[in-house]
Amino acid sequence: MPLYKKISALSYLAIFYLLIGLFLRIILLFNPITQSSFTTIEILKIFSLGCLSDFFVFVVASFFLWLYLIFISNSKYNKPYGYIIFGLLLTMLAYISFGNTILDEYGGALPKIGIIFIATKTFFFGLFLFLPQYRERFRLWMFSFVLFLYVLLLLQNGISEYFFWNEFGVKYNFIAVNYLIYTNEVIGNIMESYPIIPIFSVLFAAVGTLTFYLVKYTKNYLQHIPNFKQKIKLSAVYLILFVVSLWAIPTLSKTENSINIFANELQSNGIYKFYQAFMKSELDYFKFYKTLPKEEANSHLQRLIPGSNENTFLRTIGSDSTETKKNVVLITIESLSADFMKRYGNDKNLTPFLDSLANKSLEFTNIYAVGNRTVRGLEAVTLCLPPTAGESVVKRKDNQNKFTTASIFKKKGYKVNYLYGGDAFFDNMESFFGGNGYNIIDKKTFQPQEISFANVWGVCDEDMAKKAIQTMNADAKTGKPFFSHWMTVSNHRPFTYPANKIDIPNDAKSREGGVKYTDYALKQFFEMAKKQPWFKNTIFVIVADHCASSAGKIELPLDKYRIPAFIYDPSQNKPKQFNTVMSQIDIMPTVFGLLHFDYQSKFYGQDVMKTTYQPRAFIATYQDLGLIKDNVLTILSPKQKVKQFNILLKPDLNIPNEYQTHYEEIELQTPNIKSEKEAISYYQTASLLLKNKKYNNVN
Template identity: 30%
Template sequence: MARAIFLVYHSAKTDTLSFLETLKVFGYGFRMDISFAAYLSVLPFLLFLMEVAFRKAILLKVIRIYTYVLIPLVLLLTTMDLELYAAWGFRLDTTPLQYLNTPAEMIASAGAAPVGLLTIQYLIFAALAIWAFRRLSHTWESSPHHRQKLLLELGVSLFLVALLILPIRGGWQQIPLNQSDVYFSQNMFANHAGVNVPWNVMQSLLRKSYNTKNPYEYLETKQAEALVQEIYTPKSDSVPSLLNVKRPNVLFIILESYTAKLIGAYGGPSEVTPNLNALAKEGILFSNIYASGDRSEKGMVALLSGYPVQTTTSIIKTPKKTERLPQLAADLKKEGYFTSYYYGGELAFANIKSFLINGGYDKLVDKSDFPSESYNSKWGAHDHILLDRVQQDLKTMKSPFLMTVFTLSSHEPYEVPMPAKFKGQDEETQFKNAFHYTDWALGRFFEEAKKQDWWRNTVVVLVADHGHLFPGRDANDAPSKFKIPLMMVGGALAVKDTVISSIGSQTDIVPTLLQQMGLPTHHYAWSKNLLDAKTTPFAFYVFNDGFGMVTPDGALTFDNVSKKPIQRDSTVTDKQVEQGKAYMQTSFDDFLKK
């Protein structure tokens, strides 16, 4: 009912939806409705169980009080949301808590609200809800108990309590329900309309996203900003051209957990990745690139939006913030590119789906598009199955295109559908075998790709989402854990067997590519061109409440809790330490402002 009222209240936006899209708003949102209803039911169900066991009427009175508190609270949230959405453009979360000390600002956000109409609506629905509850509670409170049915009643009550876990997490799937599960459309209003407001507020509270105080205030704001600005200037007027096609197709392949330590072309063992080693000779190898974070969803934002990673949270978990990020897909779509994203797992993981939809991808392919027999036990379709599908679809894909592909088989539990190359059952050997399998799948893919017409007009970007502690079981902050491969190959390249040794980060890749295509990059404020000889070579990354910064002077890692360096090369200057702190502070400030 609240969703229907929301659509009527915002009728001008609702008119932009087709009848089918409107139905989907209700269909996709229903899982979130059921999830929140199940959360609210946990306490009453436990009290019902206790009442069956102890026959204490006071327990039913507690349920009555609990419900009388929740009815006005939930209705208040849904009523407030109607007007605040018009002012803010996103569904109600804990943002109003930011204004508790300045309530005038929040009232100003809804200054033109029809307060009288909203109040009448609130009172009518509160009265209806209380009336309905009184009818229901009268039924159970007047039902006689039979001692001979005690065990049966206990069993049923216990079963119902345990069963709540299913609707709470939104079903049997591996990833619990999140905002991405209601995102289905290129029309952001349709996605927003599917969100259950009280559920959204609850999740926002759990994430503490209402906290707008920057915990990393090391320097005066102007001093911190100046130090960061210094490392992003100056820039050259021109950079070397690497492409022989002005508007090439772009195949952007993100490799799960692909650490540079296991790749022969980066000095690792040659037998683990023979195909990537050979491929490196056919294009451009960037030898000093670092991941921005240590999680897939964090790497996604750095890679596709050129945006820095946060420490104990991630911007991708808050769709209203990712709506404000630039994205490679959105930029190329403006140039007439067809954009698609392929992943063998669940796109709902960590709100990745909402991030991709915000980026304007035309086509999303995930686990549900592959047969179940192609899955490993945990994540989804094996890499060779994914790449076979990619190969098949590329044959009919219109040019120019951007296709983003994300592998998964090198993620634990490291299951591979082929005989193990390396003997051993320890975790590090299993990881190496999974790593080798993905390389085999890539080799198979590229062998066929080079025979296709699209290849000669395509640039392929191969890069990892993050590094890995194996081999060697690196410390959580170690620079070697964050060092990842970056290669560019394909028929659209004008150079081969080239190594770029400048230190850089995942955040630098998209602007480097766009500038090669003659497209603007000013909106990627946290990026530099890896081919620009005048830029300051550096890489910044974060781990759990700490950061690392690598420059030609050396590597620094810093703990944000103790506010002391964890590791500092003897050649690292005091200025580099201050610049690392400044980058941590200003990037988190920017995150809070999104």
Template identity: 30%
Template sequence: MPAERSQNTLWQTLALFKPLLYFFLLALALLSSSRLMLAWLYSDRVDNAISWFDFILLGIRADVVQIGYFVLIPLLLLSPMAFALHKPLMQLWWRRIWIVWSLICVVVFWFMEISTPAFLAQYDTRPNRLFFEYLAYPKEVFSTLINGFAGWLFIGIASTTIVIFVAYRWYKRTDNRFNTRTIKRRYLIGVIPILIICTLFGIRSTLAHRPANPAFFAVTSDAMVNSLILNSTYTLEYALCNLKHEAQANRVYGSLSNDKVISEIRQTEYLRNTEFPYDNYPTVHYQQASVSRSQPLNIVIILEESLGATFVESLGGKPLTPNLEHLKSQGWWFESLYSTGIRSVRGIEAVVSGFLPTRARSTVKLSGSQRQFFTLADVLGRQGYHTEFIYGGQAHFDNMASFFVGNGFQSVTDQDDYENPRFVGSWGVSDQDLFDKLHQRLVNTDASTPQFTLAFTSSNHEPFEFPDGEINLSEQPKQTVHNAVKYADHALGEFFAKAKKSDYWHNTLFLVVADHDTRVYGEELVPVQKFHIPGLILGADIQPKTVSTITSQIDLAPTLLSLAGTSAYVPTIGQDLSQSDVKPANRAMMQFEDNYGWLQGSKDGQILTVLQVKKPAEQFLYSPAQNELTPLRKNLSEKHLRKVVAHAMLPSILYQGRSYYVPLQN
């Protein structure tokens, strides 16, 4: 009888941990079901990337990691309380706390998973840093959701509400049926440590030197499939956790010292004979303009939202961008220009600052670059230019206004500054309103004061809203990306038709360039085709020319300065493509999630080198015509790899040292 009573007491002790077991099984079932549904939606990509057995097994391991974190937190916090569980009142509160915590976690899991399909369709990955960054802009985000993903928005809100209601009712019903148990303290002393150890092992998920992390589950060459193996709560938490490492985000690609990185950069062919006079600003050098002018030209950058090179073609035989097609024969047309990233702020930092991409947030958002960070506005403002940013939406979006005002832009024009605009959508006034404002500014400027203007369009942004009756629609319904591209091109054509007839045309240099492509996705480690963007420099005395070599967005700033006739100290390491006596670098760099791509033209074709986090670098032969990446089996050249790694690590070094800036001259 004593043995039987002891056994019953043990089982009654274990019964107190039933809520933990129920939570584990419910969470695992929920996360696994969601993963299988997503895998079914993208079954072709899963089939091509990994076996279903491995996919499911790795997914369960990833879920155990996340569930383990949610179990460990209360298990550690409530451990002191557990040793008093022989008291009935303590048992009641122990159980209540566990159940409430478990239900909160299940609701979080549900909300994140039900939010995933729409996010995945837009960004080709599970929720990451963008998921919480864009919560700061509810108007724009809600408009995008209601117009583009209304079904998922309704399902998400309704189902989450139902889950909360059902969970609450279940909690109340089970709480009323709770019975206290006879428990021995010695059993608790044995059970609690075992649970903690098992939970820690589930979180670690491996006996290897390092515990499991997202790189541990990155077993395919398709970044989207790798994200499916994880769960959305984990990917979001990992993104939040990584914020503290942003200053050193790209140091993960190599172990070169700061001095070796700087030395490697300075050995770049077009920088090799350059003097770098500042020890604390290691990339600052003097750039002599290739064109001599009695008065420097105005510079106008028209940053086109989401205008990938794939749109500068035809749709069913009908041209989507006839105006850009017409204009490209009148200036410098960049045939192989590539963006550095996949977000607008990444395009801004590359075009306006010439800054290389990183895994971290763009410098437009980072706190350490809101003052004393190089921009074209800063260098031109020091030379007497009036500098302005013109936008059709709210300039606070993506922290643009703060970044621009803090780094050389003397005025900012946004949606609130338009009187009686012809059209206002979710993302602000139409491109035609924007270009009317730009034209007005250029007409009314003082001819003796050179102007630098950045104009950023927004009509070609989901949900693709633009005025009725302006274009012949390419397809139905109206609000599609192809129609929005056609409208954006229409507005651009109208502007240049007026600009060519204006006095400012002859003393103004224009750059038309995309910030990035729309919806950058693909099965490859770096989907190169989706980084291909159009670029055109025209105006003033620019002679038509096609730049066929591979070019990066970071090359545009130094080239513009030179063509405008402005010599200055700059920290940019992009190439001034107007220097005819220097061989083109014929390369571009691009950041895709955690992968860093370096596309290099060579006698063997275009070679893509991809750096990965905690994995060896890989090389591919890229065929632009077929959009194919063929793995190269030969060993990477140490010299080439060192160059790529140095360029990948440099932006983190410059940001961390606050050294991407030209110090004021005394």
């Protein structure tokens, strides 16, 4: 059989994918949402360069199919190799089933997925090995199943691209990435919005029919499996195409340079656009959200944040008292929802130490996290900026040399550290904090003897507490004040921690155990800190990064964003409560106010203790941007959508008023124009500052 016929499975699938791309472009070109005319050159680029881009994307996407085909062999079942491979598979299965693997460290469904995958591989290898008389039949079934999956995914992607275009008028962007993150909510929305059963019935019937004919014309590969030399030749050709494709795909994307946005989108490949959105992590506010004229948005912002400059947003923050250069320790606690604490109604005694410390502090009882990921919380306390559409600035490429809390401290002569028990490479933290002037202390800086317990997320919070004390002692000896930002890790799946520390077993892997152990570790930290000479000249800022969950009946359920926050100053014996609504981005500007700092600021966050503070809070997902103000929640969403809700308290008589977290959110039938314009002004101007690189550090 000619060598080229042995790649018929790949070639037929490639033709199928190219036809999908061709028909999709024709359909989208005449879609009512494509409100544009096209020049002859644009039409030629859409179909020629678009088709070429599709081909190269398919080459990369077919990698796993090539890998599957190239490993089809009869010789691997010969003695003794077949028995050796089968023995290795059984050993691997036993290890991941009964041993303590990295999959177990992470927890969740991952260990089960790993076991199912290896068990399936072992089972089928055993069938092929011990039942050679059925090998051809089993192989045909598996071959058919693999092709079925590829046909299904390619056709499903085409349908998804059509519906996405129908919704947004573009190929995939960060909203599509967001859909993968919020799977449950998205599936529910799809089920309610489209006739899913008829669509999927037709889809599976079409896929089944196409697979039948595809198998019919390509099963000769199984009947004449290439020998070793032929596989080398085929692999060489494929790998050359693969390497060329890795260069060609981004090169072709640069030709999407028409002033006609629809032409660029139609020329592009949806799968590569999805990859770009995933890597870029941004969503263009001005393309997808409701906006105001620039002058009007700036005018609103100057009223909301007095002293702001419409071009650079730089303003002077003054104090009428002498600066106090105390040390500052900021502790952001992983996933500490307000309702884990006793004062907010929890009766499980999960945070005895934090509850006791809050009683001695300046406590902010009505504060909201800006988002539902750690990087959003880190962004909030570091940039003091409202959350912008897409991924956090922490995870973006342009995340360095920003105007941060560290830049203020460094100008005041402080030593600045970021402490994290895991590897700061995760979630781009190393790039963000290192690129903004922080000295990073993470797991890589630990000696083996300094680690008593660790899991996949890093060293336990107790070990990090000891490291933090060592770091602060060293900084104190320099004679300079220090600012240390510590991000905890233990209250995170898999919720494992050292044994015999708290009354919840360390192998329970429960959220409650993670919360209580972190509380215990923080108690150990403060007990060590009290013995240090710098303790009474230090203020401690404790705030959660986000809540433990974010799902609710509406896009932004308020109770899923309520977090605890307080500032403890050992030199002060006057506990105080601040019960007015505020945002996570206000924490550090308030600290600067307590220290009586004079400084130049670009922060949207404000000192809430000042009389000029206007109460409001920001809460968001990756695409829904919310503003809480005057008992109204305004939500800005893609496609220029705006929703508003009246916020009505649902009182719990067993909880003091200042700790009530549950509200009924009733959608407004008549829009509150004032709140809507204020929400747009905040998010539009913040997005513009980042886009134009005007939120950079001031040297």
